Amino acid sequence: MGEKKKKIVKSITIDVEKCNGCRACEMICSAFHATPQYSSNNPARSRIRLIRDPLRDIYLPVYAGEYTPAECMGRDKYVIDGKEYDECGFCRASCPSRDAFKEPDSKLPLKCDMCEDDPPQEKPLCVQWCLNDALIYEEREEEVEEDVKVEDVEVGLESMIDKYGLEKVMDTISRMAAAKRS
């Protein structure tokens, strides 16, 4: 258990009624996270995904959450206002059962980081680009128990370990390190 601390909670309210299905959020998220920043874009690398099925009137922006090594035991399916959403539709996890929220080439997990940047962005990029106000950003102060912040690298490594086993990853890293040093 961490101790209680004041913390800024960043929240994005998603008003699916206002979404026009443009996917600008996906595009700009991927551009913002490109290296160098904005040098390329690729919605498949986005940390927000628009689940879009116009004929069923489904427009559901979903943010990438935690990486999970194993898929859920069951599946859930929501029906809201007569619209049936796909299995796992609302889930934010980068999960082995699907392609969403993974780098298309390396399959490393992606997670929304609220566009943390130095200096900080006024608003997350997806919010800035959503002129239809389907994504509304708010900050509020809350008292929370401090968590140990898991670094991106750690999440990435964890998923590699899940995939290839600890030994293989260790071997590879020491080999690479040796190669870099020489």
Added chain:
Amino acid sequence: MRYAETGYNLEIDLTRGSIERVATDPRDTELYLGGLGTNAKILWERVPPEVEPFSPDNLLIFSAGLLCGTPAPGCNRTIVSTVSPQTLLMAFSMMGGFWAPELKYAGYDKVIFRGKSPDLVYLWINNDKVEIRDASHLKGKGSGETAELIRKELKEPHAQVASIGMAGENRVYFASIEQGRSSASRGGIGAVMGDKGLKAIAVRGTKDINVARPAEFMALCKEVLEYIKFRNENPIPGVMPILAGLGSPQEMKIHDEKWHTENFMWGNSRVRRKGFWNDEIAKQWAETLDSMRTRLISCYNCPMKCGATITPPGLPTYMMKCFSKLTYTMAAYSDLAFGLEIAQRATEYGVDGFSTPQVMAFALELYENGILTDDDFPGMPADNEGRFYWLLDRIVRREGIGDVLANGTYWAAKQIGKGAEAFAHNNIKKHEQLPLKLSMLNPIYFLMYATGEKINITQIEGQFPQAPFPTREEREAFVKDWFQVPDEKFKQILLDWEPRGEKSMPYYPTVDMCCDIVDWQERMHYIDDALGMCAGLSSFPLKPPYHIHNYPKFISAGAGIDMDEETLTKAAKRYRTLIRAFNIGRGMRRKDDKPPENHWKKRFPELEKELLDAYYKLKGWNEQGIPTKETLLDLGLDYVFEEFERREIYSNSEGAPSEDASPETAKN
């Protein structure tokens, strides 16, 4: 590294079933940009005038624009180019939606089809994996239905699908290519796709698109977004609602039916119903639209909402945009509910929403006038609306009279004879036009109708107000923040332009001013079509976010090509001239550069001649409309000049008779 573009095209030979990935020449991008520009170059090089629209040698090119897939807002157009079976000239229809960016992310700028597949097939592009797949189970399926089935069988919900319906399969001359909320409809390109045995192209891409100078490019995009916000909050005063804002005409959002139903023509572009509109209709139609429209939707990476999902009672949901909302209604003298319902079937069949209603109204007019008789319509229902459904079903299957009507009013009239030609009265270059008939000649519109080689007024108009503002104050207010003009002189023209009196139509703007206005308007459309930009954010509306001053910067920062206004203007002129040259090679001449005979009641033949002469001169074309040697050499189109010499184009200045045989009569 290539920026903005991928540097690769796919070459698909449907006869042999071969697929090649071909690197493109960056020099071509500098000279012709991309999209329409490079399409034109390829067509010029590979499709000589002898190649018929339905020849295996005709190419069908699907191209993303140069900036599609970059963060530039609203840049999502697919430009489809081929030889049109209807006009026998170059057809280049555009579609918005999501297809072009997806193609870019898959790693290609264009897909070029040649040959013909013996069996119905579709193409599946999944990044580096490209395959031609059997589509025999999709034969006769609707365009939207096809897209759904393909996504299911590929288990790829993110695939973007462009497909044809039954109309394209049966080579209807006004068959469209449909893609969700968008379609490439004009010029019968769907018929060429069907002729090639190609039912659909599905594409999925998960690769990066790079820009050359990221920070600069992003700053430009931000400016555009800010300006879109500003324009959305500040519609232009003193013009009708659909012209006040940005985007394609906001037909889905705005209840503007009064204006269209009272000012456009009903039936076969015949009857103007002044005073048609009343409170009861207003109430009823508003209810219809509000109850059937599920949501306003956009194309890729665009904050506007020009399309809508429509669910007519008891019918599947489909997507619609623009004026097709009213074309069926007005052709049939019916109501909005009928229009929205029949459009569902028409969209699945895959037909153009401008030509189709007119062709059907034309058929009924011939019937009323005894040129077609009961024998031509066996089993046709007696009620008006039922007839339209009946005709639509026959046309897309080419059954009975439908086989004739499927060639469009121009060719159908020729085939029918008995004076039917007089009823095919609303065409330019054999292609059906918007149902508009007006009183006095408008010199600007005269030039646009006569010379626009996209043969659709919406694809050349824009930028300059359609009518003068009544008061000086309004004009001053309008020009105050009109920074989009390429030259200050356009502001003065607008300031001096009066609704009546000395400085009014048709003699003011003067001939030279009209030429400059049209040249500017056309240039912006051509630039859009090369970059893949939506006309609704650029060439079409008044005071758009993209214009001649920021475009060069977008190209420089995005594609890494040094560009300024002059170079860009010259590039646009280069491929615009190349398209002219392509059509000249196919016999197009001055005689074809004319609006429908009855478009205006009051004509001014001398003024019209002067206008055309002056405009040709400005464009660098001779009095027959053929680009001159000087023009061609100045643009670096020496190869065009050489070909013109070889084919004795300049000495055969009359061109081909404009009544060649219809491609359908020479089935192969």
